[in-house]
Amino acid sequence: MRYLRLLWTFFRVGAMGELAYRVNFFVQLLESLLELATAIAGLAVIFSYTSRLGGWTQDQVLALVGVFFLVGGAIRFVLQPSLEQLIESVRDGTLDFTLVKPEDAQLVSSIQRVEIWKLTDVGLGIGVLAVALARMGEHVGLLQALEFAAALIAGGIIVYSFWVILATSAFWLVRVENILVVFQSMYEAGRWPVSIYPGWLRFALTFVVPVGFAVTVPAQALAGHLTWQVLAGAWALAVGLFAAARLFWRAGLRRYQGASA
Numbered sequence: 615m616r617y618l619r620l621l622w623t624f625f626r627v628g629a630m631g632e633l634a635y636r637v638n639f640f641v642q643l644l645e646s647l648l649e650l651a652t653a654i655a656g657l658a659v660i661f662s663y664t665s666r667l668g669g670w671t672q673d674q675v676l677a678l679v680g681v682f683f684l685v686g687g688a689i690r691f692v693l694q695p696s697l698e699q700l701i702e703s704v705r706d707g708t709l710d711f712t713l714v715k716p717e718d719a720q721l722v723s724s725i726q727r728v729e730i731w732k733l734t735d736v737g738l739g740i741g742v743l744a745v746a747l748a749r750m751g752e753h754v755g756l757l758q759a760l761e762f763a764a765a766l767i768a769g770g771i772i773v774y775s776f777w778v779i780l781a782t783s784a785f786w787l788v789r790v791e792n793i794l795v796v797f798q799s800m801y802e803a804g805r806w807p808v809s810i811y812p813g814w815l816r817f818a819l820t821f822v823v824p825v826g827f828a829v830t831v832p833a834q835a836l837a838g839h840l841t842w843q844v845l846a847g848a849w850a851l852a853v854g855l856f857a858a859a860r861l862f863w864r865a866g867l868r869r870y871q872g873a874s875a
Contacts (some may be wrong), residue, residue, distance in 0.1 A: 772828065
C-alpha cells in the first residue's frame with residue numbers, strides 16, 4: 615500500500631503539470647485515434663483476402679491489437695518517462711536527490727514521472743479489447759481470462775525488467791536513448807502475432823526484445839492458443855529477468871559518481 619500511495623503522489627504531481635496544458639490531451643487523443651484507425655484499417659485489408667493470419671482469426675488479432683495499445687500505453691504512461699529521466703539524472707549527477715530519499719531508489723526511479731495523457735492509449739486498448747471479446751463471445755471462458763491476467767502480469771514484469779536493464783546501462787554508456795529507440799521501433803512489430811514472422815525475427819521479438827511475451831502471449835490466452843508450458847516459461851523468465859534487473863541496478867549504483875562525488 616505504501617508503494618501505491620507513492621505512485622499516487624507522483625500521479626498527482628504529473629497531473630498538476632499536465633493540466634496546465636490541456637490541449638495536449640486532445641493532441642494525444644487525436645494521435646492515438648489515428649494510430650488505432652491505421653491498425654484497424656490494416657486488419658480490414660488483410661482479412662479481406664484471408665480468414666486467418668498465422669492461425670489467428672480477425673477477432674483474435676483485434677484482441678491482440680487491444681493488448682498492444684494497453685501495454686504500450688502503460689509503458690508510455692509511467693515507465694518510459696521515468697526511466698528516461700533516470701538516464702538524464704545519471705548523466706548530470708542529479709540521481710543524488712533520489713538516492714537520499716527514504717524509499718527504494720529503483721522504485722522511485724521507475725515511477726518518478728507520469729504522463730497522464732498517455733492513459734488515452736490504455737483506455738483505447740481496453741475498449742478495443744472489450745469489442746474483440748464481445749465479438750468472440752462464448753469462446754472466452756473463465757480459465758482463459760485467468761490465463762490472460764497471469765500472462766499480462768508476467769509480460770509486464772518482463773518488459774519492466776528489460777527497460778530497467780536498458781536504462782541502468784546509463785551507468786556505463788553515454789547515449790542510452792538510442793537503445794530505447796530501438797526497443798520502441800521493435801515494439802511496433804507487436805501489433806501482429808509474432809508467429810507470422812520469420813524464425814530469426816520471431817526469436818528476436820521473443821527473447822532479445824520481449825515483445826512477444828508482452829503482447830502476443832496474453833492475446834494467445836484469449837485466443838485459446840496458450841499452453842501451460844508457454845505460461846510457465848513466461849513466469850520463469852519474468853522472475854529471472856526481474857532478479858537480473860535488480861542485480862544490474864545494484865552494480866550500476868556501485869559505479870555511480872554523483873554531483874557530490
